Amino acid sequence: MSSTTTTTVTTHGETTGIPPCNEIIQTLVEAGLGHRLLLPTNSAYESRIESWWALNSRLHPWCIVQPHNAEEVSTILKALLKTGSDSNNSNNGEWHIAVRSGGHGPRYTNNIDNGVTIDLAHMNQASYNRETNIASIGAGGRWATVLAELQKEDVFVPGGRDGSVGVGGFLLGGGLNYFMGRQGLGCDSIKNFEVVLASGKIVNANAQENSDLWRALRGGGSNFGIVTRFDMDALPSRNISYGLRMMSSDYTSEFVDAVVHFTDHFHEHDGDALVPWVMHTSRLAHVGVVAAAIYVNTEGDENSTAFDRIKQIPNIHPDRTFTDSYAVAAERSQMAGGAWTTNATLTFKNDKQIITRVVDLHSQFVQTLMHALGGENFDSMSFLQPLPGFIGDISNKKGGNVLGLETRHNMIMWTGGILVKTNQNDYDMAHGKLMALMADIKSYAASVDGEGRLKYMNYADPSQDCLGSYGEENVEFIRQVAARYDPTAVFQKLVPGGWKISRVGVE
Ligand SMILES: Cc1cc2nc3c(=O)[nH]c(=O)nc-3n(C[C@H](O)[C@H](O)[C@H](O)COP(=O)(O)OP(=O)(O)OC[C@H]3O[C@@H](n4cnc5c(N)ncnc54)[C@H](O)[C@@H]3O)c2cc1C
Incomplete structure (x- = not known):
């Protein structure tokens, strides 16, 4: 199942021109792991960099090391620490280590310019x-x-x-x-x-x-x-039924009602799932902001009544619906990367006025970016995922986690995302606007006593205090x-x- 090939490097005498890096390479070679290294001089290095999902995560480490099992990870870690650590483990700020699995996290989380990236790609059994x-x-x-x-x-x-x-x-x-x-x-x-x-x-x-x-x-x-x-x-395993519905923003009120209703009644339809969002997409720039929802019945029931409200909203083109194994569904949905991108996230109570405000604020955000970048140069989304209290109860019954999920209130997890297709300057500007959008949503939710605590790590901007929100x-x-x-x-x-x-x- 290995997805990449590690080039065998004979690093004897090979120099990178970066003294601490030469030392690292030497140590890894001595540890018997020279053949697990990818150096910038290896032909496979650049294509591996391109496998990071976000363009802004495609940093260029001094070397990438690709272990095949836990023992090799252990050897690598020990070798790197032997080479690099001072008594304070701060490494005098000289170089650092990044760890990467699928590479879908945002910038600064899974790759590094000044140092070594441990890439787990071969540990994919x-x-x-x-x-x-x-x-x-x-x-x-x-x-x-x-x-x-x-x-x-x-x-x-x-x-x-x-x-x-x-x-x-x-x-x-x-x-x-x-x-x-x-x-x-x-x-x-x-x-x-x-x-x-x-x-x-x-x-x-x-x-x-x-x-x-x-x-x-x-x-x-x-x-x-x-x-x-x-x-x-x-x-x-069993088949799941899933569909994608795209709706015009003329039906915002009905869309918000459907999200609120699904979230409050999720416990009656615990075999269903709804992923609603509003978006601007460069492909449909002429249509403006649209609402969308993925609806899933995990028992393969194409006619689940959980989605009646969403399905009553006129669609802008026929829904795409499928019934397949979950494996096929995951294979089929793979969002392309390669843009300058980030997310930001927060939670608030499942409340019609807050969600309506989010939809309005997101539309204003899109207008600003359209003006600055042109509609064809960016995508933006505001996901509004149901997170009712009973999910926290399930987590607790299964041994608990550390997210501190709300169990008393039904919540919505907002995730704002941008994909900028032009350049870093445009991205920096759009990122600033996204963070401002989040601040506006947070302050509105607080003003109506609806602010939630959780900032979910998997959807957060690196600047957000996720663990503090637990x-x-x-x-x-x-x-x-x-x-x-x-x-x-x-x-x-x-x-x-x-x-x-x-x-x-x-x-
Ligand atoms: C298109 C897309 C769809 C998504 N869909 C969902 C979704 O449906 N549900 C959801 O919850 N999230 C979703 N996410 C968010 C996703 O879960 C996070 O971005 C997650 O961090 C990606 O995991 P990764 O292994 O690909 O990331 P990576 O960037 O490789 O890793 C993320 C972080 O975890 C650390 N890490 C990874 N593996 C290890 C390890 N083995 N040991 C120690 N640290 C490790 C890395 O150092 C990094 O800090 C989605 C993201 C994208 C871009």
């Missing part, structure tokens, strides 16, 4: 044990290939909806999925993590062994070590677990990408 009903999934897999492998065994796990998203980041951040109404977040189905700690020790974290680490890794991100395998409860108890818990398993704070200092417990409170 998926297998199923019928006796234990556990699916074991390599941390560098992508959901389309993982689900296709599990489908051969007639099972699945609640994973990504987009097939090209990586397993590692998705599960460590939580994992919103089509099966949430019954299974909770993706991370709630993880029975065991195999983790390489900063010391190089390989440990398991589950309900019996290192149980604090097990819970902390359910949503706690890259604060504790490098996860090399996820063991998840499997479910018997609530004081969870923050303190993550802090203690990080200190216990990474006492010299390697994953806070030498591996700076992602949301770090040491940076809670900084936004």
Whole structure:
């Protein structure tokens, strides 16, 4: 299942012109891992850089190292720390380490210019044990290939909806999925993590062994070590029915009503899923902002009544509907990357006036960008995903996670996204406007007593304080677990990408 080829490098005498990098290469060669290195001088290096989803994540590390198993990850980590760390693990600010799974995270989280990127791409195996009903999934897999492998065994796990998203980041951040109404977040189905700690020790974290680490890794991100395998409860495979409806913004009121109603009645339709959003797309620039919804019945029922309200809204062209295995659905939905892009996210109560305001604010945002960039040069979306309180109850029943999900109120998770197709300057401008849009939504939600706490890591801008949004108890818990398993704070200092417990409170 390996998706890339590591070029064998004979690094004897090879020099990169960067002294600390030569030292790193030498150390990795001495550790027997020279053949796992990709250097800028190797032909496969540049095409690997292009596999990062967002253009602004396509940084150029001194070298990429591609381990094939947990033992190699351990050897790499030990070698890098031996070369690089000072007593403070700050490395004198000289170079750092990034960790990458599917490469779908935003800039600054999964790649690095000044240092080494550990790319888990070859650790993409998926297998199923019928006796234990556990699916074991390599941390560098992508959901389309993982689900296709599990489908051969007639099972699945609640994973990504987009097939090209990586397993590692998705599960460590939580994992919103089509099966949430019954299974909770993706991370709630993880029975065991195999983790390489900063010391190089390989440990398991589950309900019996290192149980604090097990819970902390359910949503706690890259604060504790490098996860090399996820063991998840499997479910018997079946077909799901799914459709995409596109609606004109003339029906905003009906659209908002349908979102509010679905969210408040989700518990009665826990086998269904709705992903609603409003968007401007460069392909349909002439049409203006449109509303859209993906509707899914996870039992393969094409006529589920959960979507009656959405389906009563006239569509702007015929819905695209399918009934397939989840593996095929994930394979079919893979959003193309290659643009300057970021997301930002927050939560608020499931309230008609807040959602209506979001739709209005998003339309104004689009107008501003149309003016500045031209409609054909960007896409923008405001997702409005239902996150009712009973999902938090499911998570708690399955052992809990650290996101601090709201259980008392039905919430909506807003995610704003932009894809800019021109250049970095335009992106910087659009990014600033997106952050301003978020601030406006937040202040409106607060003004009507509807603001939520959670800033979901998987959809956040790197500047957002995601871990801080998990609530004081969870923050303190993550802090203690990080200190216990990474006492010299390697994953806070030498591996700076992602949301770090040491940076809670900084936004
Ligand atoms: C098109 C698209 C669709 C999406 N759909 C969904 C969705 O349906 N539901 C949802 O919840 N999210 C979704 N997301 C968000 C997605 O889950 C996050 O971007 C996630 O971080 C991607 O995981 P990755 O492995 O591809 O990312 P990467 O960028 O490789 O990793 C993300 C972060 O996790 C760290 N990391 C990754 N693997 C490991 C590991 N094994 N050990 C330690 N740290 C690790 C990285 O260092 C990085 O900081 C989507 C994103 C995109 C772009």
